[in-house]
Amino acid sequence: MTYGETYGDSTRSLKAIAAEHVPGDPVGPVPVPAAAYHLGADEDDALDSYGRRHNPTWRQLESALATLEGAAAAVAFGSGMAAITSVLRAVTEPGSTLVVPADGYYQVRAYATEYLAPRGVTVVQATCAQMCEAARDADVVLAETPSNPGLDVVDLHRLAMQCRPRGALLLVDNTTATPLGQQPLALGADLVVASATKALSGHHDLLAGYVAGNRADVIERLQRERLLAGPILGAFEAWLVLRGLGTLGLRFERQCQNAAAVAMMLRSHPAVTAVRYPGLPDDPSHAIATRQMRRFGGIVSVELADADAVHDLVRRSALLVGATSFGGVHTSVDRRARWGDPVSPGFARISCGIEDTDDLLADIDSALAGAGR
Known part of the structure; x- marks a missing residue:
């Protein structure tokens, strides 16, 4: 096919x-x-x-x-x-x-x-x-x-x-x-x-x-x-x-579903200063992405207050894994400035896994409640 x-x-x-x-x-x-x-x-x-x-x-x-x-x-x-x-x-x-x-x-x-x-x-x-x-x-x-x-x-x-x-x-x-x-x-x-x-x-x-x-x-x-x-x-x-x-279709469907839900939640969260996800209607890349992409992927980029806030997000979470790769079954968080990317210290790439969406949203929301404090 x-x-x-x-x-x-x-x-x-x-x-x-x-x-x-x-x-x-x-x-x-x-x-x-x-x-x-x-x-x-x-x-x-x-x-x-x-x-x-x-x-x-x-x-x-x-x-x-x-x-x-x-x-x-x-x-x-x-x-x-x-x-x-x-x-x-x-x-x-x-x-x-x-x-x-x-x-x-x-x-x-x-x-x-x-x-x-x-x-x-x-x-x-x-x-x-x-x-x-x-x-x-x-x-x-x-x-x-x-x-x-x-x-x-x-x-x-x-x-x-x-x-x-x-x-x-x-x-x-x-x-x-x-x-x-x-x-x-x-x-x-x-x-x-x-x-x-x-x-x-x-x-x-x-x-x-x-x-x-x-x-x-x-x-x-x-x-x-x-x-x-x-x-x-x-x-x-x-x-x-x-x-x-063999399981790519199932995994990627859930990852995209989770990423869209996480992006929607984070765009209005008080601990988050910026969110990027091509699937958000107000994302700068949404118009082009809609023309050429069938799915918007499993990655969400966010900016928190500083590096400590990113580390606290992972530390306080029960589901998030601190790791530099993406696309796996576990949701991972990577603070990209540590690798030399030209981003702010609080910039994090969240690669959504296949956890149940409601569980992932609740976990991130709970972890952000005290992140950086």
């Missing part, structure tokens, strides 16, 4: 990981943790030869990811950063101009400036609002939408129309939205890159990433990059992502 057809999200997720119906075969995916394979006399005959080159569990996962993203193919990597750095190495060269998010994940900016710029790539940092203008002179554009952690939204159709006539390559980080919330390829992007560590696997127990798209030439370069550089995904981790995809 492709995006926009008749199946719902949970059915799409289950269909994506389904194996052929062969009597006697397992219903669920099975990991193949092999480093070496039996080779025949015909040296070109073996599909699998060495674990850094191929793996059957990778292929099943990549097929599922491509299906969910509406792509022709996908390439799995050992982490989200491995996916991003691999694709940036594959599509940039000395003399090219690369645009990266100034308000997105901070390690992407660090990689571009510390490793690509010294090798002759001109790196331009642009916020979501500046992305379309910055793309005018770029060869490669990497957009992150909604941005992490500020939750600003890039108009992907407009950005694609800026890139495509000039032949600029458009990559979109779809981690926060997930393929169930947004389909960048259908909006004109050339490639999707994402961390499967987050909502796709969903249990805070593995690292994984992928690139998906319809550009066969780039996919081939990525496969070659993975073979030579070695940023591979373990077979067991690939199996765990596949296992997680």
